[in-house]
Amino acid sequence: MTETKRPKGTLTIYDVARLAGVSIASVSRVLNGQGTPRPETRERVMHAVRELSFVPDGAARALSNGLKEVVGVVFRRGGEATFEDEDESLLFIDGINRGIEVAAQHRGFDVLISSVGVHDSHATARISGVAGKADGIILHDRMLSAVGIARLAEMIPIVTLAGSPTRASVNVGCDNDSGMRALVNHLTVEHGYRHLAYLSGHAASPDNRARARVFEAATTAVGAEIQTGPAWQGNYSAAGGAQVIASLLERGGDLPRAIVCANDQTALGVIHALARRGVRVPDDVAVTGFDDVPVARHLHPSLTTIRQPIEQMGATAFDVLYSRISGNGGESDVVLPVRLVLRESCGCPPASPATPALGVGA
Amino acid sequence: MTETKRPKGTLTIYDVARLAGVSIASVSRVLNGQGTPRPETRERVMHAVRELSFVPDGAARALSNGLKEVVGVVFRRGGEATFEDEDESLLFIDGINRGIEVAAQHRGFDVLISSVGVHDSHATARISGVAGKADGIILHDRMLSAVGIARLAEMIPIVTLAGSPTRASVNVGCDNDSGMRALVNHLTVEHGYRHLAYLSGHAASPDNRARARVFEAATTAVGAEIQTGPAWQGNYSAAGGAQVIASLLERGGDLPRAIVCANDQTALGVIHALARRGVRVPDDVAVTGFDDVPVARHLHPSLTTIRQPIEQMGATAFDVLYSRISGNGGESDVVLPVRLVLRESCGCPPASPATPALGVGA
DNA sequence: CGCTTACTGGTAAGCGCTTACAGGTCGGGG
DNA sequence: CCCCGACCTGTAAGCGCTTACCAGTAAGCG
Numbered sequence: 001m002t003e004t005k006r007p008k009g010t011l012t013i014y015d016v017a018r019l020a021g022v023s024i025a026s027v028s029r030v031l032n033g034q035g036t037p038r039p040e041t042r043e044r045v046m047h048a049v050r051e052l053s054f055v056p057d058g059a060a061r062a063l064s065n066g067l068k069e070v071v072g073v074v075f076r077r078g079g080e081a082t083f084e085d086e087d088e089s090l091l092f093i094d095g096i097n098r099g100i101e102v103a104a105q106h107r108g109f110d111v112l113i114s115s116v117g118v119h120d121s122h123a124t125a126r127i128s129g130v131a132g133k134a135d136g137i138i139l140h141d142r143m144l145s146a147v148g149i150a151r152l153a154e155m156i157p158i159v160t161l162a163g164s165p166t167r168a169s170v171n172v173g174c175d176n177d178s179g180m181r182a183l184v185n186h187l188t189v190e191h192g193y194r195h196l197a198y199l200s201g202h203a204a205s206p207d208n209r210a211r212a213r214v215f216e217a218a219t220t221a222v223g224a225e226i227q228t229g230p231a232w233q234g235n236y237s238a239a240g241g242a243q244v245i246a247s248l249l250e251r252g253g254d255l256p257r258a259i260v261c262a263n264d265q266t267a268l269g270v271i272h273a274l275a276r277r278g279v280r281v282p283d284d285v286a287v288t289g290f291d292d293v294p295v296a297r298h299l300h301p302s303l304t305t306i307r308q309p310i311e312q313m314g315a316t317a318f319d320v321l322y323s324r325i326s327g328n329g330g331e332s333d334v335v336l337p338v339r340l341v342l343r344e345s346c347g348c349p350p351a352s353p354a355t356p357a358l359g360v361g362a
Numbered sequence: 363m364t365e366t367k368r369p370k371g372t373l374t375i376y377d378v379a380r381l382a383g384v385s386i387a388s389v390s391r392v393l394n395g396q397g398t399p400r401p402e403t404r405e406r407v408m409h410a411v412r413e414l415s416f417v418p419d420g421a422a423r424a425l426s427n428g429l430k431e432v433v434g435v436v437f438r439r440g441g442e443a444t445f446e447d448e449d450e451s452l453l454f455i456d457g458i459n460r461g462i463e464v465a466a467q468h469r470g471f472d473v474l475i476s477s478v479g480v481h482d483s484h485a486t487a488r489i490s491g492v493a494g495k496a497d498g499i500i501l502h503d504r505m506l507s508a509v510g511i512a513r514l515a516e517m518i519p520i521v522t523l524a525g526s527p528t529r530a531s532v533n534v535g536c537d538n539d540s541g542m543r544a545l546v547n548h549l550t551v552e553h554g555y556r557h558l559a560y561l562s563g564h565a566a567s568p569d570n571r572a573r574a575r576v577f578e579a580a581t582t583a584v585g586a587e588i589q590t591g592p593a594w595q596g597n598y599s600a601a602g603g604a605q606v607i608a609s610l611l612e613r614g615g616d617l618p619r620a621i622v623c624a625n626d627q628t629a630l631g632v633i634h635a636l637a638r639r640g641v642r643v644p645d646d647v648a649v650t651g652f653d654d655v656p657v658a659r660h661l662h663p664s665l666t667t668i669r670q671p672i673e674q675m676g677a678t679a680f681d682v683l684y685s686r687i688s689g690n691g692g693e694s695d696v697v698l699p700v701r702l703v704l705r706e707s708c709g710c711p712p713a714s715p716a717t718p719a720l721g722v723g724a
Numbered sequence: 725c726g727c728t729t730a731c732t733g734g735t736a737a738g739c740g741c742t743t744a745c746a747g748g749t750c751g752g753g754g
Numbered sequence: 755c756c757c758c759g760a761c762c763t764g765t766a767a768g769c770g771c772t773t774a775c776c777a778g779t780a781a782g783c784g
Contacts, residue, residue: 010428011517012770023734028772035773038732053513058495059430060770062421063739066372070474070495077460094456098439101475110492111475112432113463130472133420133432151415155373238660272660298600298634300662374740385764390742397743400762422740425769 011054020048031056069109071321072130073097075140077115091265091293092310093140096161099314100138107322109135116143124148131156136321139163141205157324159317162207170324171333172317176210179306179338183260183288184218186304186340191347193257193286197227199244199270201236201262208236208262211290215260227256234266241269249277255285258346264289264296264305271299271345282347292341301344302351308338373416382410393418431471433683434492435459437502439477453627453655454672455502458523461676462500469684471497478505486510493518498683501525503567519686521679524569527695532686534679534696538572541668541700545622545650546580548666548702553709555619555648559589561606561632563598563624570598570624573652577622589618596628603631611639617647620708626651626658626667633661633707644709654703663706664713670700 017024022041029035030045037045048054062068075093101111114130116123127144131137136157139149146166149158153168165171187193198215201208219226231248234240241261248255261267267289271281281287281301289296292307313336320331342348375393379386384403391397392407399407410416424430437455463473476492478485489506493499498519501511508528511520515530527533549555560577563570581588593610596602603623610617623629629651633643643649643663651658654669675698682693704710 010770014770024771025734025736025773026732029733032772035733036731041733053516055490055494055514055517057425057770058491059421059424060739061494061772063419063425063741064770064772066739068421068495072472077464090456090460091453094452097475098452098477101477102439105476105488108491110434110495113459113473113475114467115460115463126467128417129420129470132417132423133430133472152417154415155417238656268657268660275662294600295630295657298630298661300637372740376740386741387743387764387766388762391763394742397763398761403762419740422769423742425739425771426741426743428769 010057011052013054013056016045016048016052016054019051020044068133068135069107070112070134071100071104071109071318071325072112072114072127072134072137073100073140074114074116074127074130074137074143076142077117091295092263092291095293095310096140096314096317099311099316100318101314102311103315103318103322107318109318109322127152136325138317138321139169141207142202157321159321159324161313161317162205164206165333170320170331172313172320172336173207173334174308174313174336174338176207176338177214179290179308179340180211180214180260181218182340183290183306184215184222184224186342187258187260187286187288187346188219188222188224191258191286193224195225195227195256196258196260197232197256199232199234199241199259199261199266201234201266203233205236211262225256234262236263236265238265238269238272241266242273243269245270245273245277249273255279258286258288260288262290264291264293264303267303267305267345268295268299271301271303282345286346288346296341297343299345304343304346304348305341306338307341309336312336372419373414375416375418378407378410378414378416381413382406430495430497431469432474432496433462433466433471433680433687434474434476434489434496434499435462435502436476436478436489436492436499436505438504439479453657454625454653457655457672458502458676458679461673461678462680463676464673465677465680465684469680471680471684489514498687500679500683501531503569504564519683521683521686523675523679524567526568532682532693532695534675534682534698535569536670536675536698536700538569538700539576541652541670541702542573542576542622543580544702545652545668546577546584546586548704549620549622549648549650549708550581550584550586553620553648555586557587557589557618558620558622559594559618561594561596561603561621561623561628563596563628565595567598573624587618596624598625598627600627600631600634603628604635605631607632607635607639611635617641620648620650622650624652626653626655626665629665629667629707630657630661633663633665644707648708650708658703659705661707666705666708666710667703668700669703671698674698 013024013027016027022045026037026041027045030037030042104111112130112134114126116126131152139158139160141162146164149166150168152158158169160169160171162173163171187196196219198212200212216226232244234244259270261270267287270287274281274285279285289303289305292305296303296305316334316336320334323331344350375386375389378389384407388399388403389407392399392404466473474492474496476488478488493514501520501522503524508526511528512530514520520531522531522533524535525533549558558581560574562574578588594606596606621632623632629649632649636643636647641647651665651667654667658665658667678696678698682696685693706712
């Protein structure tokens, strides 16, 4: 018991074994619940472990088992060194990551997060770094080209989020089509708006492209007019949305009756910019979002949007990846359903105050 | 060149060496930029690496080097299985984590995220799990008791965020005192409000306690009246803030002239709840936050709050941890400065529309 | 009471990588 | 023309842990 435990110098299973007077194999067995150790053995080991505050080394474990119990997640960040104001467009990503993390915990996995700056040329290197430290990786939108994915997929299972399917990876996304269709239908048919615009997200984003395409198809199908062009190019951020409105108004162009934003963040910026200039939402211009991030309901006016099952997308991405990691073969792409959430910003009446719609699950 | 590469079965440095016709030592040296390989050797190795899309195994590397290049981050999550509406209180935490992550990248580290449910009894186990997979860990508020920290700190360097300092760990926090003092001063002296209340956060949170304490001291110092008691107990979430207002109003109690919320999320819920009931902010009741999360500026009215350098706190936490990991000794606790950010919710006039205050970094 | 059966616990072989050390090659000086 | 040093490169040990395999022990049975 008078073991001199070195305050530095890593503590290993050997130290525990010595203290407990058993072999390292027994320590390992007790720690992992393998075999059937005698109660006494178990007791001695546990005692030594507590005594030393021993925590087994994950790297050694991983090397031995061939399983790190880590999934990597890689996504794009706004700027590089600049902190302020840049990172407001990440609500959605954070939500997804949370879903991944919760699902991962159920399997004893942890999540290794790595973001890549917008113009970071080391993206591939960074992804490789994560790949080496994980059993599988989840790539958010716009991280790697199809061939890049294919290459990497030879080393490690990959799941993409809102990306384009590859034969080497699985994609998890949501049903942009029916969401956008429901939204346009609501605005044109139920509210009767005849003049709309789509404020787009990143041009390269598959989600954005799908939404834009369906927006155009659906509006023209009902004979509504739309504004388009580079002036309506946003970037998924609030600043981007506000910027579009600012230039538009400065140029003295007239606003459409309804602005369909590529995501909630953009809508947030748009509503804010309009309010600043005295344009009333939804009376003068209706605004809608996409995603239904948690703050959407707290805006003024509260935001009509398409609810994506954000955390569930993350959880699904993990589950699919996990089944690939454990070898249970090839699930195919997953498309999750979305739902139109009507609030005030489209022109619908406010919910009754009696139902605060706050913190009350379903 | 007609190597049969097994699509399964891990690819190792041996495979690369064989393909390149060199030894594994050379491969390792090329990959890590050690030694001075002949250009030709380097070329052959790089070619083989690309050919195979080889990514070295992080676990093996870590085992060999004694460095995983991973920091763990652990924090509390809202609910366990329930997804909806629960996780809105994490804006602040996400911001910090982002800061950690960016700082970590500069050192080639990645961030291992793990959350613990509010009532999760496995907290310690979960933290140990992360500890085994990382070189050091950062603990958010309320994760572990002082003695728990002390024990774990024998195995691995620890930094706490907004926690209480221990001799075994370093704490990084922000200057709650001067922030709250500035806020109370602004409300009482400049706006002349004489009747305030503090809507608290988690009772156990050191930040919350500090803010509550200073709030009381500062208000009584200027002779203002305050409402207190269990009715004003929130939990850092929007739902919690809304709930407090709801009960208060139902009970027919009268509202103070200004409500100082423990954080921005709470303020968000409060503003929303007041608006639903027709109480005007700031005309009838002023509301303030704490943190200055990105959405604070987009609220209606925009939120007066105390800006914490959120991402910088994360970055600082990492830097401190890193210096402990690399053995460069014991920095001591860090307290970062905060700043009063005046917007509309306290009764100040709106900023001029000409300065949209959007996306324009300082 | 001796032998079989059922367990428990220990020994040692790797997991993939880094790196100290030794061996081989080549060029230049004596 | 031979020897030495400078440089590369290869061999092998070891990082901490899991686990197959075997030895030792105790209980069960004839």
